[in-house]
Amino acid sequence: MNHYVGLDVSVKETSVCIVDEAGTVCKEVKVTSHPDDLIAVLSNSGWRLVRIGLEAGPLSQWLFEGLANAGLPAVCIETRHTKAFLKATVNKTDRNDARGIAQMMRVNLFRPVHVKTVSSQQRRALLTARKLISNKARDIENDIRGLLRNFGLKVGVIGRIGFAARIRELLEGVPELQHIIEPLLEARQQLWETFTTLHRRLLSIVRDDATCRRLMTIPGVGPVVALGFVSTIDIPGRFKNSKAVGPALGLTPVLNQSGESSRVGRVSLCGDEMMRTLLYEAAQVMLTVVRKWSWLKAWAMNIAKRRGHQKAIVALARRLAVIMHRIWSDGTEFQWSKSGRPAKP
Structure with missing residues (x-):
């Protein structure tokens, strides 16, 4: 019989809950928040573990790496999605949270998070x-x-x-x-x-770093922005295409649709705040400091004329993320003009 595990991690202790295919709780225990202690509990030959879920947090990368190196099927899951699932529980305790995460693993209702190298x-x-x-x-x-x-x-x-x-x-x-x-x-x-x-x-x-040097061929992108992007994205192949980077960094509008009502709000601000800030600063530099004209700056200036300077910066930050991912994936450099001729203002 297959078994599924939920881990509710805190700084000192981790609540462990193991359930079977029918959702019956097989074991509940609290152990020290350390990979060795978790491995000692989960490495029992009587358990046929399919998924081990732990919520993304300060200790999740360390614990995930320890479990994965031990050959255990660990999965790091998205925090907001987990909180929404656990809201159905009347009493919020570490024990109930571990049970809820274990049930999420059992019914395969979770959103995995990439754990960086x-x-x-x-x-x-x-x-x-x-x-x-x-x-x-x-x-x-x-x-x-x-x-x-x-x-x-x-x-x-x-x-x-x-x-x-x-x-x-x-x-x-x-x-x-x-x-x-x-x-x-x-x-x-x-x-x-x-x-x-x-x-x-x-x-x-x-x-x-050759990738960082290629990213720095983009106007407004310096060493801090380039290194921040590389360390944030980590593995470019985990995105199905370059356009998926914008939503992952919280730079796309939120759509609130219900029945006949459809409202497009502000950008979601989900994902990595530091990288979002760096992209915003790079967009500002391109529009206000960089004097050399490019097709990308011309595109952003057209948006500024129609929608305003602030929205142009956000749109440019989002497009910068897409371009940087494409340059990283293709091994190319930034082209100042799409036609091959110098761009004109």
Whole structure:
């Protein structure tokens, strides 16, 4: 008899539920959230396991890899779809959630999620750490501005390089404030030095990656956007076509249809938020910074004339995702003109 497993994962413990083909609960247990402990429970020769479902979350990639390496049929399932299924349960407990996931596996009513490779996870960790350090440094800068503003000292518009000199200039003759602000400036300097180290590491990875270099032939796409796209998509072949990348990143409108009513809303904002933000920034750069004309910029400018600048940026971000996936799949580079002649504004 076939058996199906549901795992409700938390930081410390995981609720395990095993059901048979008829939906009868065969075993329920709680174990430590570690692959070895889960393997010890599920490797019993009495179980003929068909699917083992666990919800996508912070520990899912680590647990999924451990189960898969042990030869167990693990499946990582989509979070929103799982929550919608489990809403039918009156009392939400870890035990009931594990039962619900096990039943989802039994009736094959789930949406699988792609689990990234280790290299993509490491690259994504680098991008996340780089962004985190940058945000913390800017938070300190904004806090310094707010503290000085209470004393009538206005920093004004100043770049990152000249920020510390400007602050020290304002604090001349105010030793009380100097003793307070100077440690913040030192912490800010340390953060920016760490950011520089991480950014150089990122550039070295992009320099040795042929796919990233091809993606950077697109105007507005730099090393951060290219590496972010590669680490997010991971395996381009998991999409049936390039147009499927837009909905996966939450860059397509939501359709709400019921009876005679059909309403097209804003973009869904589902999927990877970081990659969506990077594509939006790349689209902004192409429309506002890049001066060289291309067929893609001309297409976006036509949308801006009809629908407005904001919608043009979103549409361009979506098309950038499609083009980047196609370049990655075909091994080609960006063509500035479709006809082979220089594009004209």
